[in-house]
Amino acid sequence: MMIKKCFLTVAMAFTAAPALAANYTLAVEPNYPPAQAEQVYQPLLDYLSASTGHTFRIKTAANYHVYWRDLRAGMKVDFAFEEAHFAGYRMGRLGFTPLVRTLEPTRYSLLADAMIAEEGTSGLIGRPVVSMPSPSMGYLLMLEIYRNPIAAPEIKSVGTGWRDGVEMIFSQETDAAMVPNYIAQLYPNLVVVSESREFIGRTLSAAGTVPSDVQDAVEEAMLKLHEDPGSYEVLVELGATQFVDAPAAEYTNSESLLAGVFGYKPRPAKPAAEVEPEPEAIDLDSISDEDLGGLEVTADN
Missing domain, CATH: 3.40.190.10 (Periplasmic binding protein-like II)
Structure with missing residues (x-):
């Protein structure tokens, strides 16, 4: 009996324990040379690591041509911070979920x-x-x-x-x-x-492979970023004042800006739902007794 209680106690302890720290990649647009990008985004990576208990490292590309190639190929990353047309592409093609965006819209x-x-x-x-x-x-x-x-x-x-x-x-x-x-x-x-015309602000999105509790932790940390006295450097480097919620419905048509870009392929159209034909109405007056197998059908007034 005591052995069973010990096993039960250990099992409950593991169940209640927080998720183990993990490593996650954050993809960013190649707005800077790779070495400079590491310096620019390091305050954000440090903030996320301190807030969530996980480790974040940056993933960038040498230029936009490579970035677009990797995006089309579905290169694995865990999070992405980018403009709305890329965020919409990831959402529609790669199963990403927008978490937060900059308060300021993009122009x-x-x-x-x-x-x-x-x-x-x-x-x-x-x-x-x-x-x-x-x-x-x-x-x-x-x-x-x-x-x-x-x-x-x-x-x-x-x-x-x-x-x-x-x-x-x-x-x-x-x-x-x-x-x-x-x-x-x-x-x-x-x-x-x-x-230019206005777009949704730069967006931080998460891959579907990222556990929901980690997504929630990152989202919560970003929404509180402007309240942290030590976060000023993070916001300055990102050119933002605050992050706010990013409802997925706002990104429905954002990837359309990519339509004329080399290598872009429209999403396959969803097959139309098959509609079952309605049964034809039967005119009882036109049916003879013979058609009904000799039965006579009458209707009361």
């Missing part, structure tokens, strides 16, 4: 110095403009400004980060740069030539 601005900006968007036709490569959101949204490829700027994807384009304006290596608004607001001495 991109085409920046130039005051003299060039006076000429408007048409003044940049044929002139050099810097953007991160396709399929970054900035590049795709610039194509919405210049829909006619004949009447468009000379788009140069030579920067290793969004700030590189701005610095190239100052060094006169380019006439304009397409950058996210959290970067644009840091340079009030430049003028916004054009601003």
Whole structure:
């Protein structure tokens, strides 16, 4: 009897014990060279590790072409922090769940110095403009400004980060740069030539393979991030003031921005539900007694 009680006590202890610490990868867009990305996102990784008890490491790519290739191939990662068009793709194709997003929505601005900006968007036709490569959101949204490829700027994807384009304006290596608004607001001495439409803020999503309790812990930590006095550096590096809930319904059409990108394949259409035909009504007056096997059918008034 005592042995049974001991086994029961041990079993209950294991059941009540918290989940063992695990290692998780966080994919981020290649907005920085890999070495710099580790420095930029390290405060976030440290915060998540301290808040959840798990270990997080960053996963990035050399450039957007590689990032898009890996995304299409379904390369295994546990979490991803990226713009809405990538988050929607992961949700619809790879079973990811959006957890939180930045409070600030995403917009991109085409920046130039005051003299060039006076000429408007048409003044940049044929002139050099810097953007991160396709399929970054900035590049795709610039194509919405210049829909006619004949009447468009000379788009140069030579920067290793969004700030590189701005610095190239100052060094006169380019006439304009397409950058996210959290970067644009840091340079009030430049003028916004054009601003893109608005998207859901950058999103932190989780793979379906991540245990639900870990997802909940990460979500809770991110929602409380702005309340932590020591989290200022994290938010500054991310260009955000706060993270809020990210309902999945908000991402239904967000991947549509990728539709014209090389390698994109539309999701297969869901097969239409088969509708069973309704039984035909029977007109009893048209049926003879012989059709009913000799029975006579009558109806009372």
